[in-house]
Amino acid sequence: MTTPADPMAPNLPPQQEDNRHPLQIPDFRAFWISRLAGVLGTSAQSAAIAWQVYEIARRTQGVAESALYVGLIGLAQFITLFAFTLPAGIVADRYDRKKIVSVVLLLQLLLSLGFFAYSFIPHPPFWGLFALSAVLGALRAFSAPASSAIGPMLVPKHILPQAIAVNSMAFQAGLIVGPALGGVLVGISPRFAYGFCAGLCLLAAVLIMTIRAPTLPDAPSGSKTAMLKEGMAYIWSNKVILGAISLDLFAVLLGGAIALMPIYVKDILHAGPEMFGILRASPAIGAIVTSFILSYRPIRRNAGRWMFGGVAVFGLSTIAFGVSEMIWVSIISMIVLGAADMISVYVRGTLVQIVTPNHMRGRVASVSYLFIGASNELGEFETGVMARLMGPVNAALFGGIGSLIVTGAWMKLFPSLYKADRLE
Numbered sequence: 001m002t003t004p005a006d007p008m009a010p011n012l013p014p015q016q017e018d019n020r021h022p023l024q025i026p027d028f029r030a031f032w033i034s035r036l037a038g039v040l041g042t043s044a045q046s047a048a049i050a051w052q053v054y055e056i057a058r059r060t061q062g063v064a065e066s067a068l069y070v071g072l073i074g075l076a077q078f079i080t081l082f083a084f085t086l087p088a089g090i091v092a093d094r095y096d097r098k099k100i101v102s103v104v105l106l107l108q109l110l111l112s113l114g115f116f117a118y119s120f121i122p123h124p125p126f127w128g129l130f131a132l133s134a135v136l137g138a139l140r141a142f143s144a145p146a147s148s149a150i151g152p153m154l155v156p157k158h159i160l161p162q163a164i165a166v167n168s169m170a171f172q173a174g175l176i177v178g179p180a181l182g183g184v185l186v187g188i189s190p191r192f193a194y195g196f197c198a199g200l201c202l203l204a205a206v207l208i209m210t211i212r213a214p215t216l217p218d219a220p221s222g223s224k225t226a227m228l229k230e231g232m233a234y235i236w237s238n239k240v241i242l243g244a245i246s247l248d249l250f251a252v253l254l255g256g257a258i259a260l261m262p263i264y265v266k267d268i269l270h271a272g273p274e275m276f277g278i279l280r281a282s283p284a285i286g287a288i289v290t291s292f293i294l295s296y297r298p299i300r301r302n303a304g305r306w307m308f309g310g311v312a313v314f315g316l317s318t319i320a321f322g323v324s325e326m327i328w329v330s331i332i333s334m335i336v337l338g339a340a341d342m343i344s345v346y347v348r349g350t351l352v353q354i355v356t357p358n359h360m361r362g363r364v365a366s367v368s369y370l371f372i373g374a375s376n377e378l379g380e381f382e383t384g385v386m387a388r389l390m391g392p393v394n395a396a397l398f399g400g401i402g403s404l405i406v407t408g409a410w411m412k413l414f415p416s417l418y419k420a421d422r423l424e
Helices: 026-058 063-092 097-118 126-153 157-188 190-209 224-237 239-254 257-268 273-296 303-323 327-355 358-390 392-413
Strands: none
Touching (some): 026 063, 026 097, 026 126, 026 157, 026 190, 026 257, 026 273, 063 097, 063 126, 063 224, 063 257, 097 126, 097 190, 126 358, 157 273, 157 327, 224 239, 224 358, 239 303, 239 327, 239 392, 257 273, 257 303, 257 327, 273 327, 303 327, 303 392, 358 392
16 A cells, blocks of 8 residues: 655654654653543443443343343444534544544543433433433544544654554553443442543543644635535545445444343353453453554554454354353453454554545544444444344354355455555
8 A cells, every 4th residue: 555645744864763652752642541541431331331221121121122222222322423423524624633532521521420320310211321322422423533533643654553553452451441340330330330431531631631732634625515525535436445444334233242241141141240341341352462462563464354354253253252151252252353353443444544634534534433333333233133033142143144244245345455465
């Protein structure tokens, strides 16, 4: 892959290139810690929401019906995520990205306090949890494109692949500790997880405000409608970007085994909330180990094949999780799933960032995140519906097999993505 010139890249001769590790750059380090804190809090909160919804539903409903309620929480987030993501991309390409992320984090703090207050209601109605989850989806829509566009502005372009791997490591570290801690806190009361998230959102917002590097995008040209059309046309014409983000959409949309974890832990594996936290964190364990390796030994050749291979292993791991009746087999399956998914995320993230000019990163990131959000939140809804129709085990098998089918189909539909070689 070749890369167009980037006005944000330092104009230094080769012998003067900044070859520091990304975490040695103060602004990127503040951004990285902020991301770690934010993901740690929200992942603990998400685990608490899923457990609380399933526990409330099980008081009056069966296993299949309760699984559907958990899926509806994902749908509530996706609806607002879908509605606001494209406008959020335009906002990220018109205004200071640092300020956008800071405001969103402070609003997430208030939302966590809303979940905290709601947990004091003895018999909380479901509509309140759905409404709060919908607001969370809208906030995530504005946070993702601005946050994604900040990272490349804080490091020299030649170490961008390393920075992406390190940034993913923060995300996955939050996913490891967050759900496990969320499971422990839920064992006491969900309100502890909500308060924990509120505190970390405040910390994350303060850290973002300490970044000194300019995070204003290039001056926008044209109206908001014209900017939206320009971004969509760029994505549609670039088959590598289109293939990469759509592969994630359909593969993960079908393979949403994470949504089945409360059902598996409580009614198939017969474990408690602490084990739920460990299982929920297992994909991130595999992902963070892989991202750590990639931050020091990045993929240099056959990037497309690595990406497709990662998605295929993701599907196989979902199948293994579906047929498992032993907790340790389920945990190993999820660790392998997380490692495979990290490879796919790394290749996709690097490809999208290096071929996208700075003035369009917000819009491209918004569409990419829309696809990712669809694969996660809408995937949880799809898995919940399938669990209702065919049971949780068959739903997991359906998703894993579907991911393998999508992998094969996309190899044929996007040969340029499969043949992508160097990440540079």
